[in-house]
Amino acid sequence: MDTKDSRNQFSRSLLRAIQEASPDGILVVDQHSQVISYNQRFLEVWQMEEQCRPDEQAMCQSLSEEPLLDSALRKLKNPDAFLQRIQELYDNPTLHDHAEIELNDGRTLDRHSTGLFDDQNNYLGRVWFFRDITRQKLNEALLQDLAWRDPLTGTMTRGYFLERAEEELQRAERYGHTLAVIILDVDHFKEVNDRYGHYAGDRVLVILCQRWLEAIRNNDLLGRIGGEEFTILLPQSDLQTALQTAERVRSITASQPVHSDGIDINCTVSCGVAMLDNNQNDSVKDALKRADNALYSAKKLGRNRVEQFSGVL
Known part of the structure; x- marks a missing residue:
């Protein structure tokens, strides 16, 4: 294995390790809305069936974002607003996103997203982070109620x-x-x-x-x-x-x-x-x-x- 292949493999292994260690659900898509990778936590946060085998997640180059998006939309209280915001972010890659989204099962997810660019400022794709903050929101509501x-x-x-x-x-x-x-x-x-x-x-x-x-x-x-x-x-x-x-x-x-x-x-x-x-x-x-x-x-x-x-x- 030459040095370049070794470095590429190292980079992929490092990316997988970072993703799986993250408390956030992570989804990475390229400029064509093709899924590059996601971690196990992403599936758990969204309570989705796994779309590809775990050891192949970093290599899912041909996986379309649509099945994941369709599954997510069915779980949202306000899918239209969610879809509209996604379109805005894809239309303007320089936008950053931070929002709280409510699910039909009563949970609340914290969502972050940012565009990915190379050294020449060419758009490469977008990364999404999702975290279940339901317990935090309940505690905040309890504290607020105690104050009110x-x-x-x-x-x-x-x-x-x-x-x-x-x-x-x-x-x-x-x-x-x-x-x-x-x-x-x-x-x-x-x-x-x-x-x-x-x-x-x-x-x-x-x-x-x-x-x-x-x-x-x-x-x-x-x-x-x-x-x-x-x-x-x-x-x-x-x-x-x-x-x-x-x-x-x-x-x-x-x-x-x-x-x-x-x-x-x-x-x-x-x-x-x-x-x-x-x-x-x-x-x-x-x-x-x-x-x-x-x-x-x-x-x-x-x-x-x-x-x-x-x-x-």
């Missing part, structure tokens, strides 16, 4: 509520809609914990939030901003609608005891209502301050009531 959802009540956390509320305020400013905010505080909640225990207190908050969610619209936002303090944002609502919603929440709370371990726990809630002025550079935090001021008035006037903000902070 109060672990006890399932309502929005303070931070996420403020984020969503700012988005709604921007939308209201864009389209000239009105926004209202309600702050709710469970009356004498410390006495509930002291008398019935913290488990019962937690049960009260969970049940009350469930009832409040049923009493408001689907596009209204409910968040927990303190221990027993909550807030509701009402997009596209005037003051009258906000007062009616707050009264509905107050009435439901007062009229339906929470049942816990054979005990009926009676609760009431005080509510403060304020509007957001989308024409005066108003902010969500400013509106919450006004609603909190109205809540203070409701408590000062005897609790279990709804008050609206009137005056200047």
Whole structure:
């Protein structure tokens, strides 16, 4: 074997070793969309039947890409977008690609692709990398949910509520809609914990939030901003609608005891209502301050009531 053949064989063996050691599924095609090589991981990631014997993978010069592509398209949630992007990449070899693609079986694949060029910048083909990132995506979703959802009540956390509320305020400013905010505080909640225990207190908050969610619209936002303090944002609502919603929440709370371990726990809630002025550079935090001021008035006037903000902070 001459030196050139020896080097070529060494290069092929090295390529095979690198491919099989890679955690990514790898597919290499030439400028005519003929498959040059792929590794075992590529077949596993795509859950495909092997197209040629493993020891011949680096030599599959005549294998068309079409069978592999057809098999992949049947597994995709959005095959048209996938096919369109492939065509874009083949039409413009200089493009690099990085995307996440969803499969019908619920898995998510991370996809990278780049063109291959020789020293004279002649296009030689393209290499594709695929990695199953389903577990990573699930963990990210879990962490995101922990950041967004109060672990006890399932309502929005303070931070996420403020984020969503700012988005709604921007939308209201864009389209000239009105926004209202309600702050709710469970009356004498410390006495509930002291008398019935913290488990019962937690049960009260969970049940009350469930009832409040049923009493408001689907596009209204409910968040927990303190221990027993909550807030509701009402997009596209005037003051009258906000007062009616707050009264509905107050009435439901007062009229339906929470049942816990054979005990009926009676609760009431005080509510403060304020509007957001989308024409005066108003902010969500400013509106919450006004609603909190109205809540203070409701408590000062005897609790279990709804008050609206009137005056200047």
